[in-house]
Amino acid sequence: MTTEQKTDTVKITVDGLEMEARPGDLLIRVAQDNGVYIPRFCWHPRMRPVGMCRMCLVQVEGPRGPMIVPACTTPVADGMVVDTQNDTVAKAQEGVLEYLLINHPLDCPVCDRGGECPLQDQTMAYGPGESRFVEEKRHYEKPIQISELVLLDRERCILCARCTRFSEEISGDPLIEFIGRGYNTQVNTFPNEPFRSYFSGNTVQICPVGALLGAPYRFRARPWDLREVASTCPHCSAGDSISVQVSQNEVLRLLGVDNPHTNQSWLSDKCRFGYEFVNSAERLAAPLVRGSDGELREATWVEALDIVADRLGGILREHGGGAVAGLGGARGTNEDAYAFSKFMRTVVGSNHVDARMDDAPASQFLAAVVDRARIDDIDSAATIVVWGPDLKEEHPTLYLRVRAAATGFDPNQVVSNSDGLKIRRPGARLIVMHPRRTGLDDVARHVLRYRPGAGGELLTSLQAGDHPEIDEALAAGPVVALVGRASMTEDPRLAENVAAWLRDKGAKILPLARRANTFGALDMGLAPDLLPGRVPVGEGFESWGEIPTTVGRDTRGILEGLRDGDIKALIMVGADPVADVPDSHLATEALANAEFVVAIDMFHTESTAYADVILPALGFAEKEGTVTNLEGRVQKVNDIVAGEGQSRADWSILDDIARRLGKELGFATAAEIAKEISEVAPAYRGITWDLLEWDEPMGAIVPYGDATQPLQYVPVTTSLPTVAAEMVLHSARTLYDDGVLMRHTPWLHRLAPGAAAYLHPDDAFRLGAREGHRVRVVTKHAEAELEVRLDETLHRGVVYVPFNQPDGPRLGSDPIVRVTAIG
């Protein structure tokens, strides 16, 4: 690189204050870090500077006298003397604002941004107070809908290029751009192509005026009416920091908060707009019990809990703890998960408990893998391997992070070197293994696509050194590998093998599993083989007294047990196995055959249809606690609205059941649970709410030294079609789907791509089906008629059907299917 630095720090003077900085840092950033705020519109700390708006003009002493320069594109140099407030600067600022307002409609009273608008605020603070322009303003059609979620009011736009830069540099899908030039410049989409980006909401948040508007929030509140609380996103296990904003006990908006370790201020539209479910009219508001007529009816808490205790107690007396199993817990807090885990071990006496819905890799791999990478490590990795789900679909903010690393994106980058050329940090070498195209392929150095079910073969050939370019990349320096399950039809143990291979190559591993608090739930012992704090079942855990010591059954085992009658009763905590377990038919049979099912949930689900008692639970924004993300970062979630109807926290429901069974969980508030976790769970020792609120507001990483499990190579099944009529099914999640939270968030639910059969064009040709035609897909347990969509990135012989789509089929995890054309 040509920006070789001679000294480590330089000294500059801003408004008479001495500041130290790294040479080359942008003046606007250095000033801000040292307490001097320079007004700005176009500069954003997470994006490259462009110097478009000129709001940041300051005066710098130069060799030929004072100069007015934009602070956002000026790198600091030793001895620089800067004035940000003198009369010349003030005059420049007034001029810039007067100019920016020439065409601005000043319709603040009807603008969502009014009250929190940088243009409004800075006009108040730095503007001339009066305009000399009396001419007619430029007019555009008032807001036009540029996607289902975003509206654009071009009259308000000040052409700062924040939205366009975000789309190009950060999310990599530049669907909005400037059009025209000069006076007629506007931001817009291409006519036939709406702003359908998974990340479009970020542009609404960073637009310094009210030009880009989020449809779900439009006209819903004024900023001064909002109350807000910091929290953590409930939609994926990356643990993005958010601000939850509420008016009149209703969640109205979520904003991304800049947590440098996780989301760096960005959110996917699923995180941002995925709060509608909290206010859904479908929320369960009172306990429901199934009468002798088979119908559910409302009941009081006392009645419902009595029934649960009575039925569970009966089964426990007759068959013992091993006849009762628990599923779920990955959507709640660590405190709830801990209570569930303690309930299952100490009250029921069973290790049959699992927070994974048979769709994630092994619990030991997820919870106890060493060396676990941190998300931050992605930034400095020389090589990044992604072998698992398409990050864009399952971990959208991680996708942004990996994308930035692979493109060498650096917001600190000073724009030019002495030749006036852009300097780019060379990007990390990105290697992507997946059965079809992923969002990252365009920035990847190596893309290996394989047939689902043949992941084991690919791994063997990699281990045999058949891919020297991959070996070379892996040898190149710090390697971070993001490893998870790429397809529901793939052996879940493959991920562990992949991780073992990569770790042998010196990589640090980030395990992937989507459901928001999967990692917290496993850390709290919601796995058949783990106790809180990553302690393996069977090892001493005195704090809980007498508990079962043999490893229990995982989700699949539990469902099989219920089906076969070895397990009689099931407790579901925010679990919907019928929809979430890939082998839906197994879940259905299991629930139908269960003697007694109790569900603690926010909504009716396909699984609660089999419940004897349904207990309404508090959800996101209604309870306080902690969650743990995939790197082991523990963060707070906070309550800001009162819960729906009579719903209660999971832990308190479980505690009431425990009391009726003559036991006690031993805590009366979530805070007490948190305290207990920090005392008894070895890896969580010392991680208290106080710590997270005061000392580590961006989260504390669970040290993994205490409980680790070596990764193992385990035999993985490879399934190959045996006759020509058979194909291999690839089944993977999409960002928007038919999951329970999405189903009750209509803004997003309708954006799900829908069920379809994606085929390689050659296969479609062979079947005599064209794009839009219908084919029949027959699996071992299900069949479906699906529309054909062509996808040349699939291997021949593979059919991809997105998992869990609205009105979509549940095809199961068996990879061998038959596909025939219809008609």
Place this chain on the structure above:
Amino acid sequence: MSDWSEATLERARQIIARYPEKRSAVMPLLYLAMAEEGWLTDHAIEQVAELLDLTPAQVQSVASFYTMYKREPVGRYLISVCTSISCMLCGSDDVLHAIEDEADLPAGETDDDGLLTVEHVECLGACGGAPVVQVNYELIEGVTPEKARELVRWLRNATPAVVNTDEMQELFGGRRSFDWAIPTEDGAVGPYPAFQPYGTVGQDRRS
């Protein structure tokens, strides 16, 4: 995906191959698209985007910035009248009005037959020969209002297959500033430039 002719696609590939980064070929490809369809249809924008791994919005951004890329249908003859300062001082307003009147078209519009488009443009860099007019980007210097009317009538009646500077300068031009650097013997066959710095249409005479 594409309905450009194989020859045009091949030309596009050759142009793309000249640049270290694909996206740099956006401007020559837009000229190529104009030569293919006469103006930049949405479809042409999508086609260029696909060839360059850009989004249509990005290509549209470039196409809408430069006035020589037309996002609306243009007549077979595009008459551009310079109204920047030198030409204005030498009477370009009268020239423009004469053309508008003779063509019965306000500047910025195209007649119903799709034969003529009249526009006024900024400095064409031929101030020494002001006022200047271009037909399909072929320059005529020292134009008077009378000659301008003749020009319009000629285009309408003779509908030349090719227009070129030398011929039109002879017929309708006046004082000429200097010998034009752009070779003109071929002339323009449509409302897009025939002088091809990128060699997008016909033969690249510079190489």
